Amino acid sequence: MINAQILPTPIGELSVLTRDEVLVAAGFTADPKEMYVRLSPALQAEGLDVVDDLGPVAQAVRAYFDGDLEALDAIAVEQPGTPTRKRLHQVLREVRPGTTVSYAELAVRAGLPRTAARAAGSACAQNLIAPFVPCHRVLPTTGGFGGYYYGVPVKEWLLAHESSKH
Structure with a gap:
C-alpha cells in the first residue's frame, strides 16, 4: 500500500507518498493522486491510502520549513529510472x-x-x-x-x- 499525507507549507500543500517507510513521491500539490498517477504501474497497483501522519517524513518536512535545511536528507527515497x-x-x-x-x-x-x-x-x-x-x-x-x-x-x-x- 502507498501511504500519503498532505502537509501544509509556507508555499502551499506538499503531498508525500511512501511505501514501506521509503519516500516514493513528493510534490507541491494538495492532491496526492497527482503524484500517485506518476508512479510506476506496479506501485499504483498497490493502492493509495491517505493517512494522518507519516511520522519521520512529516517531521522532516516540518523541520525543513522551520529552518533545519538538512532535515530532508535523512529520509530514504526511491524512484524509477535508468x-x-x-x-x-x-x-x-x-x-x-x-x-x-x-x-x-x-x-x-x-x-x-x-x-x-x-x-x-x-x-x-x-x-x-x-x-x-x-x-x-x-x-x-x-x-x-x-x-x-x-x-x-x-x-x-x-x-x-x-x-x-x-
Missing part, C-alpha cells in the same frame, strides 16, 4: 542547501561528460521527489531560474529560504 538518472538524482541530493549548480556541473559531478547536461535536465524534469531530491538547486548557465515542475515562484521561494538560513 542507472544514469539514478546517479544524477543521488548527486542532486549531495548539493548542499544554500548552493546551486548548473546542469553541466551536475553532469560532471555525476561522472558524466559535460555534454550530458541534457540528461541532467531530463533527470530534474522526471524527478518525482521534490524537494527531497532538490532539483530546485539546479540553474541554467544562461542565467535566470530555468523551469520547475511546480512553477518558478516555488523554485525561487525554496532557494531564498535556503540562502537566508546559511
Whole structure:
C-alpha cells in the first residue's frame, strides 16, 4: 500500500507518498493522486491510502520549513529510472542547501561528460521527489531560474529560504 499525507507549507500543500517507510513521491500539490498517477504501474497497483501522519517524513518536512535545511536528507527515497538518472538524482541530493549548480556541473559531478547536461535536465524534469531530491538547486548557465515542475515562484521561494538560513 502507498501511504500519503498532505502537509501544509509556507508555499502551499506538499503531498508525500511512501511505501514501506521509503519516500516514493513528493510534490507541491494538495492532491496526492497527482503524484500517485506518476508512479510506476506496479506501485499504483498497490493502492493509495491517505493517512494522518507519516511520522519521520512529516517531521522532516516540518523541520525543513522551520529552518533545519538538512532535515530532508535523512529520509530514504526511491524512484524509477535508468542507472544514469539514478546517479544524477543521488548527486542532486549531495548539493548542499544554500548552493546551486548548473546542469553541466551536475553532469560532471555525476561522472558524466559535460555534454550530458541534457540528461541532467531530463533527470530534474522526471524527478518525482521534490524537494527531497532538490532539483530546485539546479540553474541554467544562461542565467535566470530555468523551469520547475511546480512553477518558478516555488523554485525561487525554496532557494531564498535556503540562502537566508546559511
